[in-house]
Every structure is written in C-alpha cells, then in structure tokens.
Amino acid sequence: MARVLWAPFLAALVAVFVLLSSPVTYAEVPNAVPPKGEHNGKDVPQPIEFPHDIHAKINEINCMYCHTYARRSKVAGIPPTSKCMGCHSVIATDKPRIQKLTEYWEKRESPPWKKVHDVPDYVHFTHEKHLKRFVFDNEGMEVERVSEVCAFCHGEVKNMTVANKVKPLNMGFCVRCHEANDGPSDCWKCHK
Amino acid sequence: MSLKNILENWSQYRRGHEQGGHHEYEHMWGMAIDLNKCIGCNACSVACYAENNLAIVGKHRYSKSQAMHWMRIERYWDEPELEKAGLVTKGKTIETGASFLPMLCQQCNAATCEPVCPVAATYHTPDGLNAQVYNRCIGSRYCSNNCPYRLRYFNFWSYYEDSWPEPLHMQLNPDLSVRDKGVMEKCTFCVQRIRVAKDEAKMADRKVIDGEFQTSCQQSCPTDAIVFGDMLDPQSRVTKLWKTHQVELGKSKQSKQNPDKRGYRVLEGLNTDPCIMYLERVREV
Numbered sequence: 001m002a003r004v005l006w007a008p009f010l011a012a013l014v015a016v017f018v019l020l021s022s023p024v025t026y027a028e029v030p031n032a033v034p035p036k037g038e039h040n041g042k043d044v045p046q047p048i049e050f051p052h053d054i055h056a057k058i059n060e061i062n063c064m065y066c067h068t069y070a071r072r073s074k075v076a077g078i079p080p081t082s083k084c085m086g087c088h089s090v091i092a093t094d095k096p097r098i099q100k101l102t103e104y105w106e107k108r109e110s111p112p113w114k115k116v117h118d119v120p121d122y123v124h125f126t127h128e129k130h131l132k133r134f135v136f137d138n139e140g141m142e143v144e145r146v147s148e149v150c151a152f153c154h155g156e157v158k159n160m161t162v163a164n165k166v167k168p169l170n171m172g173f174c175v176r177c178h179e180a181n182d183g184p185s186d187c188w189k190c191h192k
Numbered sequence: 193m194s195l196k197n198i199l200e201n202w203s204q205y206r207r208g209h210e211q212g213g214h215h216e217y218e219h220m221w222g223m224a225i226d227l228n229k230c231i232g233c234n235a236c237s238v239a240c241y242a243e244n245n246l247a248i249v250g251k252h253r254y255s256k257s258q259a260m261h262w263m264r265i266e267r268y269w270d271e272p273e274l275e276k277a278g279l280v281t282k283g284k285t286i287e288t289g290a291s292f293l294p295m296l297c298q299q300c301n302a303a304t305c306e307p308v309c310p311v312a313a314t315y316h317t318p319d320g321l322n323a324q325v326y327n328r329c330i331g332s333r334y335c336s337n338n339c340p341y342r343l344r345y346f347n348f349w350s351y352y353e354d355s356w357p358e359p360l361h362m363q364l365n366p367d368l369s370v371r372d373k374g375v376m377e378k379c380t381f382c383v384q385r386i387r388v389a390k391d392e393a394k395m396a397d398r399k400v401i402d403g404e405f406q407t408s409c410q411q412s413c414p415t416d417a418i419v420f421g422d423m424l425d426p427q428s429r430v431t432k433l434w435k436t437h438q439v440e441l442g443k444s445k446q447s448k449q450n451p452d453k454r455g456y457r458v459l460e461g462l463n464t465d466p467c468i469m470y471l472e473r474v475r476e477v
Contacts, residue, residue: 054330072395122327122369124384126391187325192368192384 041165047111048097049162056147057158063150072126078113081105116163117154124192215244220320220422221367221381224433225294227473231415236418237263243382245370246353258344262379263409266293291473296409297322297343297379297410298458298466301441305335305344319386324378330372340459344378347371373467382407402428439469
C-alpha cells in the first residue's frame with residue numbers, strides 16, 4: 001500500500017532531478033558548474049556611471065587594457081584617471097559623463113570609485129595566478145577572449161553599464177571550481 | 193581542506209610520522225635557533241607583534257597568562273650544570289645572567305594539537321606547517337590543552353576593540369586577518385610571507401629560492417640567531433645546519449655520533465617531531 005502511494009511521488013522527484021541536472025555548459029572555465037540561483041548584489045552607485053558595455057562590447061577593448069594589474073598582481077585594480085584621459089582628452093569630449101571626468105582630472109582628483117567585487121578580509125585571492133592558469137597557460141585560450149574568463153566570477157560585465165555583482169563569490173563558489181579544475185584544496189591556500 | 197579532501201584523505205592527515213604520516217610534502221619549512229647567539233632582546237617578539245596583528249592585552253590580562261605573544265622568550269635562571277660544578281648556589285641568581293629560550297610554535301610533524309581538534313580547524317599542510325584556520329575554529333581549546341609546549345593562544349576577549357586605538361589600526365597587516373573572540377591562534381611561520389614567495393616563484397616558473405624571504409622574527413634578530421628555510425631543499429642553510437648538528441626529522445631520539453654537537457629539539461622524546469632545532473648554549477664552567 002505504502003509503495004503504491006510513494007511511487008508517483010518518487011517518479012516526480014526523479015523527473016525533477018533529471019530536469020535540474022540537465023547539462024549546462026559554460027565555456028569560460030573548463031569543467032566548472034556555477035552554483036544555482038540568483039546572487040545579484042546591490043547596485044553600487046559610482047561617481048560616474050561608467051558604461052562597460054560601450055567600452056568592452058561595442059568598442060571591444062580588452063578588459064586587461066584598463067584593469068592592467070590583473071595579470072601581474074593580486075588585485076585587478078581600477079585604472080588611474082590618466083588612463084581614461086589618454087583616450088578621453090579627444091574622444092567623446094562633449095558627453096556629460098566625460099565632462100565630469102575631465103573636471104576630476106583638472107582638479108587633480110580621482111573619482112571616488114567604489115568596490116563592487118569584494119572578498120572577505122580573511123581570504124587570500126590573487127588575480128595573477130588565476131589568469132596564468134586560465135588565460136596564459138591555457139592552451140587554445142587567446143588573450144583577446146579574456147573577458148570570458150573574467151565573466152566566470154564577475155558575470156557578463158560586457159553587457160552592464162556600471163558593474164554589478166552577479167556571482168556569489170563565496171567559499172562554495174570557489175571550491176566548486178577548484179574541485180572541477182584540480183585547484184588546491186588546502187585551507188591555507190585561501191584562508192589567511 | 194575541502195569536504196572531499198576531508199573524506200578521502202582523513203587518515204593521511206591523522207597519521208603520525210612513524211606510520212608514514214603526511215608524505216606528499218611540497219616544502220618542509222624548518223628553523224634552527226642558535227641559543228649561543230640569542231641575547232634575549234625580545235626583538236623577535238616585537239617583530240612578531242607587528243607582523244602578525246597580535247593583540248596587546250594589557251598588564252592585567254598579561255598577569256593572567258592571556259598574552260598573545262606567538263613568539264616568547266623564556267628565561268631560565270637556574271643552571272644545573274653550574275650548580276653541579278659548585279659555581280652557583282641553588283636558588284640564587286647567577287651573575288652571568290639568564291639563559292634564553294625563544295619559544296614559538298614548533299610546527300610539529302606529529303602535532304599533538306591536530307588530532308584532537310573536533311572540527312579540523314588545525315591540520316597539517318603540504319608545506320609541513322601546522323595550520324590554524326580561524327574561520328573553522330569553534331574555540332574548544334582542546335588543541336591548546338594538548339600542546340606540550342603551551343604555544344597556542346586563545347582569544348578570550350575581542351582584543352581588537354581596544355588593542356589598536358586610532359590611528360594605530362593603520363599598522364595592521366592586511367595579509368592576515370585580525371582574530372576575534374573565541375578562536376585559537378599561534379605562530380604560522382609567517383605564512384603570509386611564504387604565500388607571497390610561493391606565488392612569485394610560481395609566476396616565474398621556478399622554485400622558491402632559499403633566503404628569498406624571511407620570517408619576521410628572523411628578519412629582526414640582531415645577532416642572526418634564527419635560520420629559516422625549506423628542509424626538502426638539500427642546499428638550504430637550515431638543512432645544512434641540521435645536518436652539521438646531526439639532528440634529523442622523524443625521530444624521537446637522535447643518534448648523535450659527536451656529543452659536542454649542540455643541536456637538540458625541545459621535548460622530542462614526546463614523539464612530536466618538531467621542525468625547530470635549537471643549538472645549545474655553551475657556558476664557561
């Protein structure tokens with residue numbers, strides 16, 4: 001009797017499980033399955049509404065052109081205003097956002113950009129080693145496609161204006177990728 | 193140590209060195225401290241406070257033995273050998289001064305603190321270090337009670353609240369966390385410096401060079417009494433010192449051929465297999 005009652009329920013459960021575990025492919029980082037669900041962070045108001053889409057998508061500027069420290073240090077960094085002015089002293093000078101930027105530049109101040117992606121203080125994370133593994137030492141990965149690698153933790157920033165946190169960036173998120181890609185599983189590799 | 197690692201390699205982490213132990217070491221950080229050179233100046237201890245965000249607990253708590261000195265200088269006034277020679281009378285302070293013993297976590301390879309942790313917050317890393325993961329620690333203090341050297345320190349209070357009043361909080365080292373109430377902490381052999389050196393070596397596709405980095409106690413020692421390095425590297429200074437003084441890892445009793453060699457490890461008879469060798473102080477008798 002009990003078996004008869006349970007059978008349809010079990011079947012439904014199996015069906016749901018099969019549906020949920022249908023293969024999801026992510027090209028950015030081999031073998032890694034990101035955690036499910038929404039992990040959108042709050043909107044971070046920036047001094048200037050920086051359009052990532054115009055830069056990275058329409059004009060196809062490499063992420064590492066501005067976030068140049070990513071390949072050689074722990075942090076990807078925010079570019080100095082001089083880097084913005086390198087182009088924007090001549091490009092799009094009539095736009096209000098650029099005029100605001102020029103104001104900062106002439107006052108010799110940097111816009112007080114706010115951090116969007118932050119890991120807790122007890123976490124040791126280096127951009128350079130991750131880029132080495134997934135871009136420079138990754139066969140078949142061209143540097144031009146680096147945004148795909150960035151997107152694994154930062155989301156499709158290409159399609160955003162001001163960057164927003166869309167991935168959880170918690171321990172489960174890190175460990176999942178480390179397990180899939182044979183990353184170190186030693187606590188002290190990340191915890192400090 | 194992820195969950196997978198815990199389930200698969202548990203027995204490996206729990207084995208003592210006589211059963212083979214954890215044997216996939218990448219490095220084996222070790223130290224040699226020459227007590228002949230140690231002048232007991234406490235510079236190492238101060239440097240450790242600065243480097244590792246050690247809380248200043250104040251006189252009252254210090255007197256209750258709640259100080260957080262990962263590196264402490266122990267003083268010994270009695271000299272049994274001098275007493276035997278009739279040069280000192282027992283119980284009287286000798287004019288030659290104290291003997292000093294800098295004590296820091298011995299990073300035992302068969303650490304007694306590790307197997308008793310109920311949550312695996314302390315474990316052995318592939319670097320041969322005895323790690324303490326603050327996020328994992330629940331503060332049972334079992335490890336501290338099991339440490340024969342008493343080199344683990346417990347945060348009984350939220351010391352960060354008054355330890356670094358403004359603007360002193362600016363001196364905190366961002367490379368390691370500021371510990372809160374309820375976690376155990378201890379010397380890490382300056383793992384943040386090891387991490388940087390290893391990252392740099394990896395980026396340049398080379399091995400870590402001996403002497404590339406120093407622990408903060410070693411760096412600040414005015415008499416160069418502390419030598420630190422990788423014991424898996426046969427060319428490192430520390431390996432050579434251990435060899436010269438005929439002290440070996442993985443033994444509970446050293447088979448020294450030459451009794452004049454000064455090397456010894458503290459309480460090695462307890463089978464803890466510590467990674468720090470001390471060179472005995474020689475007195476004129």
